[in-house]
Amino acid sequence: MSATIIRLGGVLAVAAAIVFWWQTRAVEPPAWTEAEIVVLRSLFLGSLPPLPPDPSNAVADDPRASRLGERLFLDPRLSANGGISCATCHQPVRHFTDGLAKGQAIGTSKRNTPSIVGTAYSAWLYWDGRRDSQWSQALSPLEDPNEQGTNRMHILRVIAGDEFYRQQYEALFGPLPDVEDTVRFPNVTGPGLGPDWDAAWSPMTEGDQASINAAFANVGKAIAAFERTLAPAATRFDEYVSAVANGDLQAQETLFNDDEIWGLRLFIGEAQCTQCHNGPLLTNNEFHNTGVINSPGELPDKGRAAGVREVLADPFNCLGVHSDDPLRQCAELTFVRTGPELIGAVRTPSLRNVENTAPYMHKGQVATLAEALLHYNKAPDAMIGHNEAKPLSLNTRELHQLEAFLKTLSALVDEHQFESM
């Protein structure tokens, strides 16, 4: 009797071992087909086209403007409390993000701090695309009460009071308005929004208002000239694609393990990631509603539906008087898409360095990559608008493989690239 039990137990143990082996056995991924290699190449950093010109910014590619812009980017004097710079949230060592759900500056920012790297390739800035150039975007945090909390007059005073800034500014853009005359140009502390600012601004002559706005726009153009230089660095993924394209099997084996290869196959295939995360920056820079839950205590984000109205009304947009392009080539703004399908839609972020830019989503609602993948696997109904994504039905192992692949998209940070971090 006991012998029978032992024999039965043995058979069951062997059966369980076989099942376990079958489920967890390493399956070697098949070789990439020609068509798949074409897709891989399209995601490869080597396929990134040269920087698109920004005709709205005459100093966009001027190295002097870029040097001035970098100093301004890192300067905490451009804030109401003297302690916040652009780099407070866009930290160079963190791929120009901050590791927080929402930016923390003078107050708490409305959304998650996105990276700046590669944004010169995007027609739209911010999660909701409420700005249409790097330079018009750079102006906005300076006057946001929760971010740098200052105003354009204060910014120009900092520039006028700093010999390097003044000299560099005037070499690029001509003379600064005489902001030291506090009768013509009243001194206002606090953000460029609200009654104090309005009371100081409205008595100014139209000519003075225009010259202040133009000089303020120039500050943005210098910062943008710096931001344009922030290009993504090659990753293990790019090396792998290079090895695949060259048929170098040995390099392929050293660079990617089977899980990472399976993850990449899912990424370009069944998981449908490349519907939005496509091109060498792994983003289409377009707006999509993917049914992300609201941030605790907040209304669901209206996203692009509100952002598109804001960019059309922005005096610093491509069609505005501060654009340097006499031809006003503003196809994106002219043919911009509006309508209810933009409700709750936000801009697709790049997946380069995704492992190091947690938390995720527009309000930092999702803490980990695994959680983000679960969200897309489930594709729940959107709270407002419609979720464009469809459930993926990937199993745990496939989700793990996708995550393994996403971690190959990390690039090293050159810590010596920036002078004062």
Next chain:
Amino acid sequence: MNIERAAIRLFVICILSALLPQTAGAHGGVVEEEDLCIIKVNYLRAHFKVYQPRVSGHEQFCEDLPVASESVFVMEYQHDALRSMPIDFRIIRDVTGKGRFARMEDIEEIDDLDSVTVFYQAALTEPDVFSVVHEFVEEGDFIGIVSATQPGTSKVYAAVFPFEVGFTGIGYWPFFIAVLLLLQLHYLVMSGRLRRWMGGRSSGIVTGLSLCILTFASADRVFADDDTFLVTYTAPAGAPEINRIHSWILHVESADGVPVENAKIEVSGGMPEHDHGLPTHPRITEELGDGDYRLDGIRFHMRGYWEITVTVITEQGSSVVVIPLQL
């Protein structure tokens, strides 16, 4: 018809009628049940949905909310005029005493509206979608009031919707007790003990009836009706569950109470507010006799207001019965 069958029949009919308020009637008998997930601000319509994202994630509720928690109310406009109208949104504790039947007139009678207000969003024009968020700190009965002002005039359109936060009903215990009693009765009848114990025909019927009355004295007899037929339904496992395919039993009677047999019955349904139908195509799979029909393959994939349309076709003609259902 012998005594056992008569007693069981009485009991089954009793359960059929008593179960209905456990399901459709759980909402409390709101007259305008059909408008639950559509908010009608006068002639202006909007999809209405509520989320409790911290406790139920992306699950949608129509108006009643399971717990006191952060609640996001969303109105997706069906009528474009709402895009340009200032809309204000107020939630008050229900002090009208009218419950489900509270109307604007009852709200107007409240002397100090502010003292009973738990949430107020001042008038706001929202061109895309209107939403408000409120964290309920206690369970109870509340009334939502939405007012939209016609721009350029002082015309105000309002919608009033009473709702409940936290489940305060008695649950499904009566149903389980009924099932146990039915099984016990079945055993007694089949084993012949009941007859021996009662010792007579007439007292059998009386006992069946009195058992029925004892168990379900408080139950309302609620059914969807039509001039020609009464259709009573029951979901055998209690209230219709979300995302589980299950069966119903439909009982069809003529207006004068005669069971309708050999009818052809077609069933369809959907959520009128969401413009979508049932996720399945349920069918009658068996006629059980005495006007009872087994409906298989029914499934609901969303909470909210559903309508199940039952078409009864007999030699005399066809007739449509709509069963309103709040899940």
